[in-house]
Amino acid sequence: MIGTQRIRTDLALETTERFEEDNVEIRGVVIDEDYNEEKDIRTTTVKIETENGAKAMGRPQGTYITLEAPNMSVPDDEYHREISKVLAKHIRKLIPKKGELTVLVVGLGNRDITPDCLGPEVISNLRITRHVIREYGVQGMGEDQAHCVSGLVPGVMAQTGMETLEIIKGVVDETKPDVVIAIDALAARSTKRLNRTIQITDTGIHPGSGVGNHRNGLTRETLGVMVIGIGVPTVVDAATIVYDAMAHLLDALDEAEKKEFLDEMITPPLYSMFVTPKDVDETMKRLSYTISEGLNIAFSKV
Amino acid sequence: MIGTQRIRTDLALETTERFEEDNVEIRGVVIDEDYNEEKDIRTTTVKIETENGAKAMGRPQGTYITLEAPNMSVPDDEYHREISKVLAKHIRKLIPKKGELTVLVVGLGNRDITPDCLGPEVISNLRITRHVIREYGVQGMGEDQAHCVSGLVPGVMAQTGMETLEIIKGVVDETKPDVVIAIDALAARSTKRLNRTIQITDTGIHPGSGVGNHRNGLTRETLGVMVIGIGVPTVVDAATIVYDAMAHLLDALDEAEKKEFLDEMITPPLYSMFVTPKDVDETMKRLSYTISEGLNIAFSKV
């Protein structure tokens, strides 16, 4: 299957679509779709249940929930509030049900590159409570019980010289949260999903994912605690755009010819470029707010 | 000539290349090349001298100087200083030789979108003197003679509700500079020119150019004073990338078939997307500094 390796998407949903195109059913992968017509939100849950499924999908076992809401890029406060609530519901289902939780929210990405600033922006809108609770107890929050929320913007390797994993692992070992929630801007395969889709997964962040291409995953294995990944696709790899445009055209060629042709076509410089919508700055502001509010709602009550 | 309309470049140099490919000579256009081997800077001067040349090139009569310096994206202070000096030399040749000048430097673009922030960043590094000279005279600058430099960041239409031209025209009418220098991020056709090329022109800024696609030009006609445009290509239209990748492939088709095919291929959403290098934030910081210094050198002495 040409392309599973070459053509990158961080959305599990898009990987399943490739199988559907080829009419292939993947054992060990369960897909469930739900469409809320009134709110125009499509929720797709992809569960990778076996090692075989993980191999076929090219990503670890676990649950991947995708919210698609075409109006997410429209500046409608009420609508965004709805999405925040749906997001909060899904987060609550994934986190442990043990009462008060200590949660570390990590905003991945580079705050200076607009399509990569989602993570840092989310942290700046987040209701941080850990320092208040540690100083004054949960009473300081005016509640009987309260989740303890901290936030971190680790920066990217070119700015810090350190792997994001090194920084977060250090902070996790020191502050011992129950769960890490990592927010990241993602790469999609289809331009029509950009800024209109949220993926929530209990598998964390995988190597090679995100706009900035993390080299090491943030997972239960590497961090020692549960990691929930929340991402929005904000860019498409420039190479993907070209690849897609050519695909139909090349149908006549056999796989080997096709591969050779594309290898020549998609030159290395293209791999260091990305495609992003022109109104990305307005959109990032709105989306980061919607996600922060989702988290704020999720952690406002124990 | 398919593509002159469809495929967008803000570099006069790239337009001439298309003619060269087709072995067409354009009357009314004089091209002069110079290569400084030691500094690895290629300077191409395109002079559009007749109305016919302007029509063929799709841009107004005037001089377009392009500096290509492959190392411009490398963080080497000494090298950038050299480029600043070369830039200053070209600016000095274009501006009037009337002694003390009043110069308004305008930083076009959106400061919140990294590949479009070149203009605003240049203004933030610029040595502004107008207010000092108006308050204390040129003696306030410690000189006998001094150019009077002001700077403006008008913002983009989505932020202001006003055409950039409306804002600048208002300020020009009120403050009456001798020359306007407009800095803008440009769209190129070739990814290999991104962030390595500076275009300086005495024709100002044309409608439809720049990352943000100005609807009205900034020219002597619209502003009533000389306008020098300085630009760096920082993005390629997503549609261009695809178009280029397909071009060879389609050589067998005739022009009409080709056009039909591409019209279908390059869907409208792609036209609202751009391609940009992943290290664009570091590069913008460096390039804006290099250009500011070029201006600072150009206006440091009368």
Next chain:
Amino acid sequence: MIGTQRIRTDLALETTERFEEDNVEIRGVVIDEDYNEEKDIRTTTVKIETENGAKAMGRPQGTYITLEAPNMSVPDDEYHREISKVLAKHIRKLIPKKGELTVLVVGLGNRDITPDCLGPEVISNLRITRHVIREYGVQGMGEDQAHCVSGLVPGVMAQTGMETLEIIKGVVDETKPDVVIAIDALAARSTKRLNRTIQITDTGIHPGSGVGNHRNGLTRETLGVMVIGIGVPTVVDAATIVYDAMAHLLDALDEAEKKEFLDEMITPPLYSMFVTPKDVDETMKRLSYTISEGLNIAFSKV
């Protein structure tokens, strides 16, 4: 009356307090107070009705409305919504009742200095409609009638080399709005008013006011259209703090001695310093949002 000249406040309300302290009644000035206990918002309207009143108050004839809401610096979304509504009500009373209006909102101040960034921040949250209405008509707004709102961030003189007035006058002459609304961070006399007070006035912005100390006013006289000024005190002059602390202490001295003493005490460097709360960044974010929403509500319906 020592201090009227020396001790600076941009709040008309604080000037009236000084007279009250001295039990002086000012002819030509009418003060009206209203307290909403439920919302804990105190509204004071100071009307300067005669030339004599203007002279005594050291500011032009007109209406100065001050909202004092101690909880304005608390992060309570509902409460801020209430303030936005009250603000909208007062703006609507001041603007002309002529149906559809063209409004230019100007964000004064320096976006890089936290306590001076109120104006630029307000513009970034503002619903800008002028470009949509000019392109698609009011139908483009989905309404039968709509106000036409544009926004401008002129920058400060050290950044532009131009007086703020020059820039705004140019843009007003070019785009001909019915009314200009100028947003600015102000200097107060009392630290307890910082970030908890909004002043709305139909007299515009006066010379010497604002954190950045404008040299020329923005008024109907200078701009040729109605100018509404909206401001929040975010700093106290460092000299004021010292002056106030000493005032009681010096009661024993006569005026001349007092003046001499203070002139010596409050050295020139102190005049170029300001005092601001440590949590000023969070507060600016919230306040700018509250004011933008006030404007958005005021102009959402004709």
Next chain:
Amino acid sequence: MIGTQRIRTDLALETTERFEEDNVEIRGVVIDEDYNEEKDIRTTTVKIETENGAKAMGRPQGTYITLEAPNMSVPDDEYHREISKVLAKHIRKLIPKKGELTVLVVGLGNRDITPDCLGPEVISNLRITRHVIREYGVQGMGEDQAHCVSGLVPGVMAQTGMETLEIIKGVVDETKPDVVIAIDALAARSTKRLNRTIQITDTGIHPGSGVGNHRNGLTRETLGVMVIGIGVPTVVDAATIVYDAMAHLLDALDEAEKKEFLDEMITPPLYSMFVTPKDVDETMKRLSYTISEGLNIAFSKV
């Protein structure tokens, strides 16, 4: 000694001045002054050598080097280059002489509050090498030997919910640098030292210091590695300004009366305010660059 507790300064130099005023010599503290007339840089080295000296000075044993350069706030590139070199020389004297070093530079403070953004700004100008050396070896740096430099911007407690110490300790434990260099904006006692003074110390960062008032020190004791603190005073506590202004005036009172008077005078709100120069944004840009260059020079050669 009234005031050692009350009146805050992060500069060891200013603490010694208080003793000088009182003509008190402090045992265990050695002060050495050097004035470079040509460059107009005054270097004062305060060595606290005994436990007694530490107690008297209210800060730990160690070396405190203060560079005072009145022209530091002037935009003169050549002059700043000189200061960078002097700073590099002092850093090199304090760090271990063991050949290649692993250095973690930490930028303390809040990047959104101008006078507190010094640390984050320094990191953004720093030459980061650790990731290159780990990937390609020192050859990747084009050298036989190279220091390994990483950088971290931890944020402040209100943004993260975590103590700065927790974050840095985690990262230090994980990445094991030989030395931590912590950059911070400081509080001074005298407004004339603001933005013109750099303090370098081998004692790290102490509790209660910095504009943001760290609650836990960053020291060899807390982090387990050598910590060098580099700071520039950018604010004066509002309470200090008032205190100083009153001090002379109160000479007649005895200590107890004075204390009572001042306690009443300097009300709590004043303690949460700071005083800072009006041109603080330009100055922060320049100073952070000067310090980054000092570090870049210090670590450019082994």
